[in-house]
Amino acid sequence: MKNKIMKRLLFMLILLLNGIILNAQTKPSKQETIDWITAKIRENPRIEDLRHPGVYYTYSITDNDQIRCSLISQRKVSFTSTLTFSFNDICSASFHENSKAINVTFKNLIKSKSDDGTTDEEDSWTFFINPNAAPNMPERMLKAFKTLAEYNCPKVKEVY
Numbered sequence: 788m789k790n791k792i793m794k795r796l797l798f799m800l801i802l803l804l805n806g807i808i809l810n811a812q813t814k815p816s817k818q819e820t821i822d823w824i825t826a827k828i829r830e831n832p833r834i835e836d837l838r839h840p841g842v843y844y845t846y847s848i849t850d851n852d853q854i855r856c857s858l859i860s861q862r863k864v865s866f867t868s869t870l871t872f873s874f875n876d877i878c879s880a881s882f883h884e885n886s887k888a889i890n891v892t893f894k895n896l897i898k899s900k901s902d903d904g905t906t907d908e909e910d911s912w913t914f915f916i917n918p919n920a921a922p923n924m925p926e927r928m929l930k931a932f933k934t935l936a937e938y939n940c941p942k943v944k945e946v947y
Contacts (some may be wrong), residue, residue, distance in 0.1 A: 789890055801913075803811045810836075810845050812829065815934065816932065817935065817938040819939070820856050820931055820934045821852070821874045821935065822847065823912075823931055824853075824874070824931050824932070825929070825937070827847050827924075827928060827931075828847070828848060828854065829845070829848065830849075830867070830917075831851055831916075831917040831920060832845055832846055832847060833845045833846075834846075834915045834916070834917050834918075837918065838859065839856055839862075840862075841860065841861045842858065842859070842860050842861075842862065842864040843859045844856065844857070844858055844914075844915050845859060845863070845915070849871065851943045853871050853872070853873050853874075854871070854872055854874065855869060855870075855871045855872075855874060856870045856871075856897075856914075857869040857870075858868065866901055866902055867901065867902045868899050868900070868901045868902075868907075869900055869901075870897055870898075870899040870909055870912055871897075871898060872893060872897045872912075874935060874939075875894075875939055876893045876894055876895070877891050877892075877893065877894075877919040877932060877935050877936050877939055878892050878893055878894045878899060878936055878939055878940040879891070879892045879936050879940065880892075880929055880932035880933045880935075880936055881929070881941075882925070882929060883913050886909065887915065887916050887918065887925055888913050888914060888915045888916060888925075889913070889914045889916070889928055889929050889932055890912070890913050890914075891911060891913075891914065891927070891932055891936075892910055892911040893909070893910055893912075894939065894940060897909050897912075899908075906945060914928070914929060
């Protein structure tokens, strides 16, 4: 009888450990997430805002691993506004209203600079997804930004 109980306990322990190991392996590391986002940004560095012809978004990764985003308007009034932030600044992510773009919010305000010399403080930025990208790219990109946000701004668990 004791032998049978011990076998069951051992079996349950193995199942529990297996579940913990599988769960730990399914979430990519923070660096793997940053590397994936970096690769996708480099694949699609310039995207036209289909809602506003003549408006483009360019994305690049700086030498010190920051994301540089620029809004470029080539409409009646031409201007460029640029925002540079660290991957560590991203604190949340959600779909933009059109679901072909992702809103990311930052831990702190980030300064954007326009080519006319003005600066603004931004608490978020919208990443547009290439309309010719894989059909599930918006969902994959959102998942990556959310994973990064979990590392940067972990949710505080309430006691009650």
